[in-house]
Amino acid sequence: MSLQAYHQAAKRAESPRETEYRLFAQVTLALMDAAKADPRDLSARVDALDWNRRVWAALSEDCASPNNGLPKPLRASIISLAIWVGRHTSKVIRREEKVEPLIEINRMIMQGLVPAPNANANSNASAAA
Structure with missing residues (x-):
């Protein structure tokens, strides 16, 4: 199987939540690598920071x-976090702040995207009852 075919099959098999988790895992890993990189290697840092900001x-x-199905308070919180990420990212690029808070925010989002253990088993048990 070609790599492209594998990626297409993976996309069809993933739920949107799994896709979001995978994206956050990739961008967070890039941020972690950027945090460890030589501070003089501005290119590596800026690429990771820009990707996260995007x-x-x-x-x-x-x-x-208006078509977003999330509850309005949650949507507002995500928008507020995005604004904070944008501002903090600019400070990191100017070397006024550290990368780690961006990594922590992403990790918290990833924790929220992980399904609860036995969530499928509980919903299947409820449906059977």
């Missing part, structure tokens, strides 16, 4: 859409 901007844009 992910958050896309989330913000999606949450601002």
Whole structure:
């Protein structure tokens, strides 16, 4: 199987929540690598920081859409976080702040995207009852 065919099959098999988790895992790993990189290697840092900022901007844009199905308070919180990420990222690029808070925010989002253990078993048991 070619790599492209594998990626297409994986996309069809993933839920949107799993796709979001995978994206956050990838961008967070890039941020972690950037945090460990030589501080003089501005290119590696800026690429990871820009990618993270674009992910958050896309989330913000999606949450601002009237067609978004999330509850309004959650959408507002995500938009607020996206604004904070944008501002903090600018400070990190100017070397006024550290990368680690961005990593922590992403990790918290990833924790929220992980399904609860036995969530499928409980819903299947409820449906059978």
